[in-house]
Amino acid sequence: MLENGFFFAGISRRSFLKTVTAATAMMGLDFTMTAQVAEAAESDSRPPVIWLHFQECTGCSESLIRASHPDVATLILDMISLDYHETLMAGSGHQAEEALHKTMEEYAGKYILIVEGAVPLKDNGIYCKVAGKTAKDSLEEVAEHAAHIISIGTCASFGGVAAADPNPTQAVPASDVLKDRAVINIPGCPPSPYNLLSTILNLLTFNRLPELDKMNRPMFAYGRKIHEHCERRPHFDAGRFAEKFGDENHSEGYCLYKLGCKGPATFANCMTLKFNDVNVWPISVGHPCIGCTEPDLAFHMSIFDKVQIHNPTPPDHYPDTLDNGEKKGADPVTTAVIGGVAGAALGASAMVAKKLPNNLEDADKRNKELEDEE
Numbered sequence: 001m002l003e004n005g006f007f008f009a010g011i012s013r014r015s016f017l018k019t020v021t022a023a024t025a026m027m028g029l030d031f032t033m034t035a036q037v038a039e040a041a042e043s044d045s046r047p048p049v050i051w052l053h054f055q056e057c058t059g060c061s062e063s064l065i066r067a068s069h070p071d072v073a074t075l076i077l078d079m080i081s082l083d084y085h086e087t088l089m090a091g092s093g094h095q096a097e098e099a100l101h102k103t104m105e106e107y108a109g110k111y112i113l114i115v116e117g118a119v120p121l122k123d124n125g126i127y128c129k130v131a132g133k134t135a136k137d138s139l140e141e142v143a144e145h146a147a148h149i150i151s152i153g154t155c156a157s158f159g160g161v162a163a164a165d166p167n168p169t170q171a172v173p174a175s176d177v178l179k180d181r182a183v184i185n186i187p188g189c190p191p192s193p194y195n196l197l198s199t200i201l202n203l204l205t206f207n208r209l210p211e212l213d214k215m216n217r218p219m220f221a222y223g224r225k226i227h228e229h230c231e232r233r234p235h236f237d238a239g240r241f242a243e244k245f246g247d248e249n250h251s252e253g254y255c256l257y258k259l260g261c262k263g264p265a266t267f268a269n270c271m272t273l274k275f276n277d278v279n280v281w282p283i284s285v286g287h288p289c290i291g292c293t294e295p296d297l298a299f300h301m302s303i304f305d306k307v308q309i310h311n312p313t314p315p316d317h318y319p320d321t322l323d324n325g326e327k328k329g330a331d332p333v334t335t336a337v338i339g340g341v342a343g344a345a346l347g348a349s350a351m352v353a354k355k356l357p358n359n360l361e362d363a364d365k366r367n368k369e370l371e372d373e374e
């Protein structure tokens with residue numbers, strides 16, 4: 001697997017270790033575990049993977065293989081033996097079917113099944129067929145002898161866009177079909193390739209499922225809300241909101257809550273992982289989070305509707321947000337309610353103080369006061 005001791009899967013040893021170290025940290029493991037994780041990644045016993053496509057846009061596969069920084073994709077594709085993938089495999093027709101059945105027979109109980117896309121149930125599932133079989137039948141057949149099952153993307157995890165109202169094909173997630181199996185959900189539209197990498201590394205290293213939340217998402221990737229570490233959080237806490245796309249507040253980089261940002265109700269790690277290895281993500285470029293990792297937000301709730309923020313404990317007031325004292329987009333009631341929640345519950349005042357613009361001395365002072373009170 002290691003060529004000349006310096007390269008793994010066509011990437012340098014340094015990049016390999018860097019990627020594995022990042023994945024180890026992502027899994028919430030101690031850094032001393034990096035060697036064990038690297039050993040599992042380098043192992044010659046590559047688990048066979050059958051990757052099924054159902055109702056989806058192939059965006060999850062696309063985002064994986066077209067990563068601007070190739071190490072993660074390369075590593076994943078070299079750690080596993082991708083025996084069947086309807087988009088990527090060279091074979092087609094009967095040849096492809098043979099590859100599928102050969103893997104299922106030779107590696108019964110050992111292969112990993114990755115599902116991309118939702119499964120239509122209406123009219124006996126006729127709205128998605130491959131090789132004459134409905135998605136439901138294929139899924140049940142391949143899942144029967146799979147060692148582990150991973151749903152990649154929001155469609156496979158929760159139904160996604162295919163299940164959006166009025167859900168004309170009665171699309172459901174893979175877990176609704178495989179009710180008696182543990183299905184690991186890696187939602188996202190698309191999900192970060194790092195989340196798939198870390199999940200596979202976890203299976204390879206420990207041969208067991210990672211800790212999952214109640215939606216069957218790995219806790220290491222979906223254990224925190226976007227809002228908890230959002231770079232616009234200081235503006236939220238100080239009551240500075242964009243009111244319309246393109247307005248002055250939007251240009252200033254203020255909080256996107258009033259534009260419908262679902263960050264306060266969305267569990268994901270986009271805010272720390274970012275996308276495309278160029279350190280951006282939707283919120284950083286001015287688009288509200290659409291809540292694509294949640295079952296009931298993206299594709300089910302209007303992009304502009306605001307999510308509820310619970311248990312508010314607002315402070316008395318928030319300071320003015322302009323030099324001249326005019327409040328700039330800060331609705332006192334809303335601001336007090338939503339700003340207070342986060343500040344009190346999550347103790348973000350330190351971040352607020354650090355990131356406040358220079359002309360907001362009053363706000364700065366108030367936030368320092370809040371910090372001291374905590």
Ligand code: SF4
Binds near residue numbers: 226255
């Ligand atoms: Fe960030 Fe959205 Fe929370 Fe504002 S509401 S701080 S933009 S996650």
